[in-house]
Amino acid sequence: MTTSKVLKLMVAAIDFGTTFSSWAFSFKHEYEKDPTKVQTKNWNSGKSISHKAPTTALISSDGKTMEAFGYEAEDRYAELLSDGTHQKWYYFQRFKMSLFENKTLNRQTEIEDINGKTLKALTVFSLVIDYLKRNLVDECKMKITTGEFEEGNIYWVLTVPAIWDDKAKQFMREAAIQAGIGKEHVMIALEPEAASLFCRHIPLRVMSSEVVPLNAGTRYIVIDAGGGTVDITIHEIMEDDKIKELHKATGGAWGGQEVEEAFKRFLIKIFGNHVLQKFKRDAMEDYIDLFRDFEVKKRKIKPDGKEKVVFIIPAKLKEILESEPGETFDKCVSQSGLASDVEVIKGSKLRINSSVMKGFFAKSIKSVVGHVKAFHDSNAYGITVALMVGGFSESSMLVNAVRDACSSWKVVVPDEAGLAVLKGAVIFGHNTTPIAYRVSRHTYGYRTTQAFIEGVHSDEHKVLCDGETLCRNIFNLFLEEGGLVYDGQVFVDRKPFWPNIDGDNFGIEIYASNDKNVRYTTENSCTYLGLLTVDNLDVDVPIEDRFAYVTIKVTNSEVQVEAADPNTGRFMNTSIDFLQ
Known part of the structure; x- marks a missing residue:
């Protein structure tokens, strides 16, 4: 069933982030009046209210039940640690990046929790999606009493980074289905695209003054800086008000x-890794509070700031350190090589020079700025505006660095930059048509065998079959890297395929490459993506007449296939499995 046939009276989005996650929704009648009227979740950390919660999951010993999520999971696990009963539980933090980093991702892939215990990644992701889904539904049932809310009328949108591959996208879709969301009621949205749609509906200002219109012909870069990844895409507003992607999505793990990792390395330099790890094991609640405090303070750091930053060092961390022979807090600071920038005050506080705090941003900022500056300096795409969204874009350290490096651009950080993806995903769910064109990130093709042509084909792939000389492992291209793809575009149109053996089903191997001139699927640049399968061919006809017409197209950034049996006119079970 296509998304257009689904009754979308309510659209709900789940932003499953590396560091923070949340949900949002709006009803159809609300969207039609004001697309930006999107309701979001308020999470209570115990000390403050936020629109997102840490992507932290506490799973029971059976490996099947979500006991707590977010701030509650952090607090509950700290209690379990203090009671010494934590070992039987599974505790996962910031595990989303495993999908980006694992190039052999499949349904059996396992991920480690904080103590090295493993569960299937698909189980962990589906439990989180299920928790967020149920949390949204439960709150809606309490708040909405007009009779307009029906769970079956919800259309769900899951956001993913644009730089994720097809395996990771399918993985998230299957996790959602395993979480109880019907496959016709869920779609995948690319995070920078969602943010871009949100920004189309709100005033955009440079430095809180000049309003920047996104009119037809405007070319802009979207810098979606989250906790884990930074996604970078380039868009143009078309005359029909739709969006055209100009360059394939790029980016990296620079969020x-x-x-925070730089801050952790700083603590290790002072206290030593073994002390910090013991502190984490023995006083998890204090460990969590220390890093929550850092999260708050890092958001306040400004490029021109001179203020020193004070951190209260938990008593347990000092106790663990000073239980080491001859070690004292003051001594460790003085011997760390940081004494000129860090001082101990009142015996239990660290006062850090602003230069040290700014230094924690250096590696990430260097990666982001270096990447976007290449687009700025080449001026190949005529970019005039930079939209900075995502939680990390709320940091003036990153924003000012981009402004300084890309001085000819109007750099805009919209209000609620950290919610731009989430709210934009709700808008996208109501109207999936604004993205008219995308750029292919890879060259795609399928493996085939053809008649061998001397001087054209390589002898390495020559085979003799039933008296006929053939060339196998040919890469039959259907989409080239950098190629412009319109939504719903058909690449393979009712092409006939025959089963390899006398049977009622067959598979077509799909490959990707970053080489536009790839010829054989065995080349080093080629990566096997998955198997396109077709089932239930008519077995009552001769084998030479037993085939299927296969169509391959792209809809909403995902590859879709269908197959028809010409002997019966039936559409058959067809899919591309990227997770074999």
Whole structure:
């Protein structure tokens, strides 16, 4: 069933982030009046209210039940640690990046929790999606009493980074289905595209003054800086008000999480890794509070700021350190090589120079700025505006660095930059047509065998079959890297395929390459993506007449296939499995 046939009285979006996650929704009648009227979740950390919660999952010992999520999971696990009963539980933090980093991702892939215990990644992701889904539904049932809310009328949107591959996209879709969302009621939205749609509906200002219109012909870059990844895409507003992608999505693991990792390396330099790890094991609640405090303070750091930053060092961390022979807090600071920028005050506080705090941003900012500056300096796409969205774009350290490096662009950070993806995903769910064209990130093709042509084909792939000389492993291209793809575009149109053996089904191997001139699927540049399968051919006809017409197209950034049996006129079970 296509998304257009689904009754979307309510659209709900789940932003499954590396560091923070949440949900949002709006009803159809609300969207039609004001697309930006999107309701979001408020999470209570115990000390403040936020629109997102840490992507942290506490799973029971059976490996099947979500006990707590977000701030509650952090607090519950800290209690379990203090009671010494934590070992039987599974505790996962910031595990989304496993999909980006794992090039052999499949349904059996396992991920490790904080203690090295493993569960299937598909189980963990589906439990989180199920939790967020149920949390939204439960709150709606309490708040909405007019009779307009029916769970079956919800259309769900899951956001993913644009730089994710097809395996990871399918993985998220299957996790959603395993979480109880019907396959006709869920779609995948690319995060920078969702953010771009949100920004089309709100005033955009440079430095809180000049309003930047996104009119037809405007070319802009979207810098979606989240906790784990930074996604970068280039868009143009077309005359019909739709969006055209100009360059394939790029980016990397340069998000705000790297700033926290730099802070962790700083603590290790002072206290030593073994002390910090013991502190984490023995006083998890204090460990969590220390990094929550850092999260708050890092958001306040400004490029021109001179203020020193003070951190209260938990008593347990000092106790663990000073239980080491001859070690004291003051001594460790003085011997760390940081004494000129870090001082101990009142025996239990660290006062850090602003230069050290700014240094925590250096690696991440260097990666982001270096990447976007290449687009700025080449001026190949005529970009005039930079939209900075995502939680990390709320940091003036990153924003000012981009402004300084890309001085000819109007750099805009919209209000609620951290919610731009989430709210934009709700808008996208109501109207999936604004993205008219995308750019292919890879060259795609399928493996085939053809008649061998001397001087054209390589002898390496020559085979003799039933008296006929054939060339196998040919890469039959259907989409070239950098090629412009319109939504719903058909690449393979009712092409006949025959089963390899006398049977009622067959598979077509799909490959991708970053080489536009790839010829054989065995080349080093080629990566096997998955198997396109067709089932239930008519077995009552001769084998030479037993085939299927296969169509391959792209809809909403995902590859879709269908197959028809010409002997019966039936459409058959068809799919591309990227997770074999």
